[in-house]
Amino acid sequence: MATDSRPPRFPPHYLEQLIENSPDIVIAVDRSGTIVFYNDGAEKVLGYTAAEILGEKVTKVYPSMAEARRVMAAMRSDEHGGPGKLKNFETTFVDRLGEHIPVAISGSILCDEAGFEIGSIGFAKDLREIRRKDRLATLGEVAVAVCHEINNPLEAIVNQIELLDRFVREVASDERALVEEERIEAVRREVAKIQHAVNRLAELAQGETYQTREYHAGVQMTDLESAEKKRAKTPSPLKGLRVLVVDDDVGVCHSLRDLLREEGCEVIEAHDGIDALRVLDVTPVDIVISDVVMPDLDGYDLYMEVRRRGSTPVILMTGYYYDRDHVIKRSRLQGLQGVLFKKPVDPERLKRLILELTRPENERSAPAA
Structure with a gap:
């Protein structure tokens, strides 16, 4: 055919x-x-x-x-x-x-x-989409270079932390070593966060999909948390707790507020003991987290006032290497159970302590950090 x-x-x-x-x-x-x-x-x-x-x-x-x-x-x-x-x-x-x-x-x-x-x-x-892709490709190359340059000094920092940890255990007294090891562990955690962010940035530079979240009004930022980690998240056992944070250092109050809000807590701030008592007179809370040394009421005085008002648990935070004025010792003699070094705050230890004092049944079933 x-x-x-x-x-x-x-x-x-x-x-x-x-x-x-x-x-x-x-x-x-x-x-x-x-x-x-x-x-x-x-x-x-x-x-x-x-x-x-x-x-x-x-x-x-x-x-x-x-x-x-x-x-x-x-x-x-x-x-x-x-x-x-x-x-x-x-x-x-x-x-x-x-x-x-x-x-x-x-x-x-x-x-x-x-x-x-x-x-x-x-x-x-x-050309808008073409130029956007070109910019993303350029940013990806920059991100990989930045990640490489950050990871090298991070590795050196990690190695120095290990050497410092050994030195502290060898030369410090048991009480001082406890404080310094908490500080070292806090540095380790923060370095790990930086490493996670850097590695996640390198993954995104290779073309992995990502989401954005609000940085502040009208400005978005890349969410570096992986989708797998988000899916694996379980509700915090602290969710729903109302926490009163008392410290004359506003920076400490804000850092604890941000940490606890991430866990789903409602946080009320007070910047001295008198202010804290005013809050307690009108608002029920699940737990009080207070500084030891404050200008009006110290930690012991505030603890005793809280006890007079009911059975609300209290955690006292101290940044000193010793119990100046025996505030913690006197408070413990009156039944205080929660003590925490706050410089720096150990987030996992703080969360475990809050859980132990407010929801002990959850604390027993929670996985170890």
Whole structure:
């Protein structure tokens, strides 16, 4: 059976349909610069309907007359594809809302059968997504380099921490070693957080999907927590507790507030003992976490006042290497169970202590940190 080797014949309007349906911007103008053709792609990108734009001057889609003339001059020169042609010439369009859109135009001057110029047509590609991907690729390369540069000193810090830990155990008294080892462990945890963030950033630089979260009003930031970790999260056993934090150091109050809110606690702050008593007189709380040394009431005085008001558990925090003024000793003699070194605060130990004093049944079933 013979086959027809002739090229297919397309209907006269076939090419016009292809151009009309192109996702790129296609605009044709006559010799006076009046728009005579405007396709669906142009409507989607620029926002004008054909009814709004046909018959308007092409300068309507440019930021200025000078820019429109620059494009036409490039089309007439022989530097951008040859005289009467334009290839991937970058310029800017302005959409219906006034947004400036970077585009690359390819086009040509149109002539009639006699060779007289009758207008021009341009095919413009929206460059925003391409440039966004280029920026992301560049940021990815920068992120990998930054991760490498951060990981090297982090490794040195980890090694020095191990040496410091051995030194403390060898030369410090048992009481001093306890305090210093808590500090060292706190440094280890913070270094581990930095390592996690750096490694997660390196994963994102390789193209892994990510989410964003609000940094502050109107500003988003990349959420470096992995999706697997989020799925594995279980509700905190501290969720729903109302905690009163008492410290004359506002920075300590804020850090404890942020830590406990992450666990789902409601946190009330007081910056001295008198202020704490005012809170307790009007608001029931599940636990009080207080500094030992404060200007009006010290930790012992506040503990005794809390005891007079009921059975609310109290944790006293101290940053001293010894029990100055015997506040903790006197409080323990009166039944105090919770004591914590606060410089720095050990988050896991604090959470375990809160759980032990408020929900002992959960503390027994909670996994060890």
